[in-house]
Structures are given as structure tokens and as C-alpha cells.
Amino acid sequence: MKMHTILDQYEWGKLIADDSNYVIAHLLDKVLIGKVAELEDKKRVAFEKALENKTLLEAHFFNERREVFVGRHDQQLVVYAPLEHTNGSEDSEPPVVLRSYAVEQNCNANGYKFLEVKEYFNYDEESHLAYVEKTVLYRLVKG
Structure with a gap:
């Protein structure tokens, strides 16, 4: 089973296109926190530059449905398999x-x-x- 895919423009586009996503991004020199749709232009540019300059260490994109982790693996940024929230009944789901x-x-x-x-x-x-x-x-x- 493939646990991750290389972060490319397509994968990146999917992550930032979802307006319901929050983001916590660890850059080499700072941490960016907020809702993707609300990121100020200055922070969005810093985020994009961090991708280009390879100073993005890791990022968590999350909402009330799932979390997607982007991190470094073998000198590349990769997108790991999402962690999904479950909303089953009390009988079928763990607490x-x-x-x-x-x-x-x-x-x-x-x-x-x-x-x-x-x-x-x-x-x-x-x-x-x-x-x-x-x-x-x-x-x-x-x-």
C-alpha cells in the first residue's frame, strides 16, 4: 500500500483549493497558522516561496472531515495518506x-x-x- 505521494502542483492545488481547510505550516524561519481561505496575501506568498525555496519543513491541512500531512521524505515533500474522522454510532465506533x-x-x-x-x-x-x-x-x- 502506498503511504504517500510526492507533492506536486496538482496535489498542492487540491490542498489549498479547499476553503474549509485550516493549515499549520512549519517553515524554516516561522510557523503559519490559519484558515487557508483567510491567509493574507503576504503569508500566502511566504508559503509559496517556502515551497519553491525548499524551506517548508512540514504542513498539516485539516478540517472537520480529515487531516492531510505534508512532510519531508528522502529529500522531497510528500503528501501522506489522510487521517479521516469517523462519525459512527456509539456502539460501532470507539470512544x-x-x-x-x-x-x-x-x-x-x-x-x-x-x-x-x-x-x-x-x-x-x-x-x-x-x-x-x-x-x-x-x-x-x-x-
Whole structure:
């Protein structure tokens, strides 16, 4: 199973075309945080230049449906398989916990104060212990 694809213009276009996506991008010299549709021109240009100059280290594109991670692998930027949110019934799905983390305001957060993530739990029958099976970025929250 292929776990990732090389980030090209087509893949990049898909990620920034979805207005519902939030982004957390780690550049060599800064972190960009916000909703893709709300990124100021200056930040969007910085983002594009980071791609051209190979100073984009990694980025998370996420919304209330899924998270897509872009990171470095073998000297190239690659897009990893998305992590999907599940919305099944309580009987069919493992428990889900919504957690909120404060966003440091010195990282240019565009007014966003909190990052919410969903933790999906599972249960190990053998050890009788619950564990976090996956954690998926969910949304950014202002004020």
C-alpha cells in the first residue's frame, strides 16, 4: 500500500483549493497558522516561496472531515495518506475525546487561540487497557 505521494502542483492545488481547510505550516524561519481561505496575501506568498525555496519543513491541512500531512521524505515533500474522522454510532465506533490546546500567540496565529484535536480510543482485550488509536487535528478556534 502506498503511504504517500510526492507533492506536486496538482496535489498542492487540491490542498489549498479547499476553503474549509485550516493549515499549520512549519517553515524554516516561522510557523503559519490559519484558515487557508483567510491567509493574507503576504503569508500566502511566504508559503509559496517556502515551497519553491525548499524551506517548508512540514504542513498539516485539516478540517472537520480529515487531516492531510505534508512532510519531508528522502529529500522531497510528500503528501501522506489522510487521517479521516469517523462519525459512527456509539456502539460501532470507539470512544472519541475532543481536546483543546492553546496556540502560542507568538507564532502568527491570525487570532486563533485554540487547536482542537480528536483522539480516537480503542480497547485491548488482552491487557484490558484502553489506548489512543489515532489523533487527528480537527479545527482552529478563535477567541
